[in-house]
Amino acid sequence: MTTLDLVVVASYFLGVTAFGATFGRFTRTTRDFFLAGQRFPAWLVAFSCVATVVGSYSFVKYSAAGFRYGLASSQTYLNDWFWMPLFLFGWFPLVYHAGILSVPEYFRRRFDRATGVAATFVLLLYLLGYIGINLFTLGTALESLFGVDVLIMAGVVTALCMVYEWTGGQTSVIFTDFVQGALLLVAGLVIAGLGVVYVGGWSPLLEALPKGFLRPLPAFNESPAFNFVGIFWQDGLAGGVAFYFLNQGMLMRFLSSRTVATGRRAAVSVLLILMPVAAIAVSGAGWIGAALVGRGDLPSGTPPDEAFVAVTRALCVPGIFGAVMAALLAALMSTVDTLINASSALLVNDIYRPLLRPGRDERHYLRVARWMSLAAALAGLALVPLYRSFDTIYEAHGAFIAAVTPPLAVALILALAWRRFTSAAALATLVGGTALMFVSLAFPSLVRPFSHGIPPDGGYKYIRACYGVVVSGALAVGVTWLTSGRSRRGSDAFTVHGLRGRRPSPSFRRRRFPARARALAAPVATPSGEPGIVVERSTLARLGGSEGDPVFVDDARWWLGGLRSARGRLVEAPDAVVEARSGSELPSVGLARETLERNGWREGQRIALEPGA
Numbered sequence: 258m259t260t261l262d263l264v265v266v267a268s269y270f271l272g273v274t275a276f277g278a279t280f281g282r283f284t285r286t287t288r289d290f291f292l293a294g295q296r297f298p299a300w301l302v303a304f305s306c307v308a309t310v311v312g313s314y315s316f317v318k319y320s321a322a323g324f325r326y327g328l329a330s331s332q333t334y335l336n337d338w339f340w341m342p343l344f345l346f347g348w349f350p351l352v353y354h355a356g357i358l359s360v361p362e363y364f365r366r367r368f369d370r371a372t373g374v375a376a377t378f379v380l381l382l383y384l385l386g387y388i389g390i391n392l393f394t395l396g397t398a399l400e401s402l403f404g405v406d407v408l409i410m411a412g413v414v415t416a417l418c419m420v421y422e423w424t425g426g427q428t429s430v431i432f433t434d435f436v437q438g439a440l441l442l443v444a445g446l447v448i449a450g451l452g453v454v455y456v457g458g459w460s461p462l463l464e465a466l467p468k469g470f471l472r473p474l475p476a477f478n479e480s481p482a483f484n485f486v487g488i489f490w491q492d493g494l495a496g497g498v499a500f501y502f503l504n505q506g507m508l509m510r511f512l513s514s515r516t517v518a519t520g521r522r523a524a525v526s527v528l529l530i531l532m533p534v535a536a537i538a539v540s541g542a543g544w545i546g547a548a549l550v551g552r553g554d555l556p557s558g559t560p561p562d563e564a565f566v567a568v569t570r571a572l573c574v575p576g577i578f579g580a581v582m583a584a585l586l587a588a589l590m591s592t593v594d595t596l597i598n599a600s601s602a603l604l605v606n607d608i609y610r611p612l613l614r615p616g617r618d619e620r621h622y623l624r625v626a627r628w629m630s631l632a633a634a635l636a637g638l639a640l641v642p643l644y645r646s647f648d649t650i651y652e653a654h655g656a657f658i659a660a661v662t663p664p665l666a667v668a669l670i671l672a673l674a675w676r677r678f679t680s681a682a683a684l685a686t687l688v689g690g691t692a693l694m695f696v697s698l699a700f701p702s703l704v705r706p707f708s709h710g711i712p713p714d715g716g717y718k719y720i721r722a723c724y725g726v727v728v729s730g731a732l733a734v735g736v737t738w739l740t741s742g743r744s745r746r747g748s749d750a751f752t753v754h755g756l757r758g759r760r761p762s763p764s765f766r767r768r769r770f771p772a773r774a775r776a777l778a779a780p781v782a783t784p785s786g787e788p789g790i791v792v793e794r795s796t797l798a799r800l801g802g803s804e805g806d807p808v809f810v811d812d813a814r815w816w817l818g819g820l821r822s823a824r825g826r827l828v829e830a831p832d833a834v835v836e837a838r839s840g841s842e843l844p845s846v847g848l849a850r851e852t853l854e855r856n857g858w859r860e861g862q863r864i865a866l867e868p869g870a
Contacts, residue, residue: 259575259576259578259579261575261576261579262575262576262578262579262582263579264579265576265579265580265582265583266579266582266583269580269583270583273433273436273437295512295513295514295515295824296513296515296809296811296819296820296822296824297431297513297514297515297519297818297819298514298515298519298815298818298819299514299519299520299522299523299526300523300526301431301432301435301818301819302431302510302511302513302514302519302520302523303522303523303524303526303527303531304434304435304438304439304531305431305432305434305435305438305510306434306438306507306510306511306523306527306531307434307438307439307441307442307527307531307535310500310527310531310532310535311438311441311442311445311535311538311539315535315539316445316539316542316565316584317394317562317565318394318539318651318654319331319333319334319536319539319540319543319651320539320540320541320542320543320546320561320564320565320568321543321561321562321564321565321651322483322540322543322561322651323540323541323542323543323544323546323547323564324542324543324544324546324547324559324561324564325483325543325561326475326483327466327467327469327470327471327472327544327547328470328471328472328473328540328544329472329473329474329475329483329485330540330543331473331536331537331540332473332474332475332485332488332489332492333488333492333496334532334533334535334536334539335532335533335536336488336489336492336493336497337492337493337496337497337500337501337528337532338528339493339497340497340498340501340502341501341524341525341528343670343673343674343753344501344502344524345521345524345525346753346756347673347674347753347756348501348502348673349511349517349520349521349524350517350756351673351751351753351755351756352508352512353511353512353514353517353520354517355750355751358509358512358602358606359380359505359508359602359603359606359607360376360380360502360503360505360508360665360669361373361374361376361377361380361603361607362606362607363376363669363672363751364376364668364669364672364683365607366748366751367672367683367747367748367751367752368672368679368680368683368684368745368747369680369745369747371680371684372680372683372684372687373607374607374608374612375684375687375688376665376668376687377603377607377608379661379664379665379687379691380503380505380603380665381600381603381604382661382691383499383503383504383661383662383665384504384505384506384596384599384600384603384633385600385633385636385637385640386637386640386657386661387504387596387637387657388593388596388597388600388633388634388636388637388638388640389637389638389639389640389641389643389644390644390653390654390657391593391596391637392593392637392638392640392641393640393641393644393645393653412638431510431513432818433594434594434595435818437584440583440584441535441538441584442531442534442535442538443584444538444580444581444584445535445537445538445539445541445542445584446534446537446538446541447581448541448542448545448568448569448572448573448581449537449538449541449542449544449545451572451573452541452542452544452545452548452549452568452572453545455545455549455571455572456545456548456549456552462545462548465547465548465549465551465552466544466547466548466551467547467551470544470547475488477709478708478709478710478711481711481712481718482651482652483651484711484719486709486711486720486723487655487709487711487718487719487720487722487723488655488719490659490719490720490722490723490726491655491658491659491718491719491720491721491722492655492658492719494666494722494723494726495658495659495662495663495666495722495725495726496658496662496722498662498666498669498670499658499662499665499666502666502669502670503662503665503666503669504599505599505600505602505603506595506596506598506599507595508599509595509598509599509602510595511523511524515809515819515822515867515869516809516867516868516869518868542564542565542568542569543561543564543565543568545568545572546559546564546565546567546568549568549571554571555567555568555571566582569581569582593634593637596633596637597630597633597634597637598630600629600630600633600636601626601627601629601630601633602626604629604632604633605622605625605626605629609622609625609629610622644657652718655718655719656718656719656721658722659718659719659720659721659722659725660694660695660697660698660721660725661691661694662722662725663690663694663722663724663725663726663729664686664687664689664690664691664693664694664725664729665687665691666726666729667686667690667725667726667729667730667733668683668686668687668690668729668733671683671686671730671733672747672751672752673751673752673753674752674753675737675752676746676749676752676754677737677741677746678733678737678746678747679736679737679740679741679744679745679746679747680744680745680746680747681736681737681740681743681744682732682733682734682735682736682737682740682744683733683747685732685733685736686729686732686733686736689729689732690725690728690729690732693725693728693729693732694721694725697717697721697724697725701713701717703724704717704720704721704723704724705717707720707723707724707727708720708723709723768867768868769811769865769866769867770799770800770865770866770867771813771843771863771864771865772792772796772843772844772845772846772863772864772865772866773843773844773845773846773861773862773863773864774810774845774846774848774853774858774859774860774861774862774863774864775845775846775847775848775860775861776847776848776849776850776853776860777791777847777848777849777850780849780851781828781847781849783805783825783826783828784805785805785826787807787824787825787826788823788824788825788826788848788849788852789825789826789827789828789847790808790810790823790825790826790827790828790846790847790848790866791828791829791830791846791847791848792827792828792829792830792844792846792847793829793830793844793845794829794830795844796844796846797827797829799844800827800866802827803827804826804827804828804829805826805827806826806827806868806869807824807825807826807868807869808824808825808826808827808866808867808868808869809822809823809824809866809867809868809869810822810823810824810825810846810848810852810864810865810866810867811864811865811866811867812856812858812862812864812865813863813864813865821856821857821858822856823848823852823855823856824869825869828847830847843863846864846866
């Protein structure tokens with residue numbers, strides 16, 4: 258890297274760290290630390306999700322797959338769609354309206370404490386391993402640039418992540434990830450575009466690609482390192498559930514939405530728009546690299562894991578190369594910060610608060626949450642040497658997902674969809690299924706009956722997920738059948754059947770109703786315990802709502818992304834009680850003076866009301 262590249266990378270690191278740290282003033286409770294006050298709109302949640310989806314491993318991993326296997330490398334990004342209906346209309350509204358903050362809490366409320374504790378430890382294994390794979394990727398991507406050991410570089414970046422993670426929690430994570438998500442997509446698409454221009458257009462590009470490179474899916478089972486059926490079981494089945502349903506970081510990201518409708522719009526945007534764009538952004542350098550090899554512009558012996566860096570170096574001038582490398586580091590930070598925050602949430606909300614130190618005040622739990630974030634970061638860092646034994650990052654990541662996620666995925670889907678699923682069966686699936694996965698690592702021959710003809714010399718890295726789903730499913734069904742008369746089935750309220758006929762509290766019809774803020778002489782309480790948002794009777798009629806409806810009060814400047822906002826319940830007041838002093842045509846809304854001061858609002862400040870459910 259040139260001096261200019263190094264300046265760009267260093268400036269980016271310092272800038273994004275300072276930017277993230279500024280949001281610490283919006284974090285006052287553990288709910289703010291983990292869910293950011295549930296105040297964010299769909300566009301902000303969706304773009305911040307991109308930075309989590311496109312991890313540091315993504316550019317290196319998928320560029321390597323694209324370099325070797327062509328267009329088929331996009332399968333991983335495009336094979337999760339069939340889980341979306343269950344997510345949008347089952348899992349997400351259920352956990353949002355029930356106030357569930359984590360997957361283990363769901364198991365605890367659906368079944369019992371023992372099942373919740375088992376889910377906590379299995380999910381922590383998944384999250385900490387995910388942190389480790391991202392930090393391992395850091396060394397693979399940057400060793401050729403700086404010549405510094407992977408653990409040293411991973412430690413530096415982890416320390417920078419912890420600066421804003423420590424201060425601002427989820428609010429800092431979402432806003433930094435929003436910036437980094439946009440940077441990631443732009444960087445990936447720029448590299449792809451520069452490659453097309455470099456080779457002279459689409460026709461020369463297609464001519465330079467190897468035969469069969471444009472095949473949309475890989476061969477069914479021919480290559481142990483990359484085949485359709487293994488990737489489908491590992492990523493589409495087990496990985497799809499793991500990412501959208503079990504990944505505590507993604508769950509907290511969607512739970513940070515201001516309403517269920519907001520979260521659904523964000524999820525649909527991610528699935529239908531941003532994920533296909535991300536597939537091009539992360540694989541494009543690999544596709545271009547294969548064409549450059551075909552033209553003789555890159556050595557034919559270029560290692561696949563170095564394809565992204567090699568192509569970027571070939572296409573970019575100094576400065577731009579540094580900006581793209583900063584984007585690669587952004588991918589690392591944006592995924593690691595989410596996973597660190599998620600791991601801290603599990604440790605505090607599912608172990609420390611309920612089991613070790615119940616009944617403490619919020620300041621105590623917030624302080625512990627920050628220390629738990631540091632512990633999670635160090636644990637992930639300690640796992641980096643484990644992944645060095647794999648030939649490629651793609652294999653390391655796929656093998657990890659296939660080995661860890663199937664029992665938890667099976668247990669969650671059955672708990673959500675099957676009312677007869679018993680607590681004993683759920684516990685057996687989590688504990689027994691995880692044990693059987695580890696047994697298969699020691700005895701790979703157990704996976705052979707499920708291998709779909711894949712040769713054993715690949716170690717069954719991906720297809721192990723099929724084995725895991727089958728044996729975990731057999732445990733779940735068998736133990737349910739044996740214990741259906743003796744073990745509790747849990748609450749139907751926490752299944753998709755419990756959502757039937759249940760609707761959130763009615764709210765007003767207007768999506769964004771302009772008004773002006775006015776301070777109340779004294780706060781108004783409501784039966785729900787939420788603050789009262791006082792409106793005149795005539796304003797309530799214009800809203801089309803009724804007293805007690807949940808309401809979200811936002812700053813009129815939408816580009817602030819909900820940072821200055823408040824929640825409450827509509828309270829009706831006689832006309833002329835909260836009239837506007839300024840004579841404005843906009844109606845006035847009465848808010849507690851503390852709410853105005855916390856958001857930096859003044860008397861007459863232009864605000865907007867939105868449905869809060």
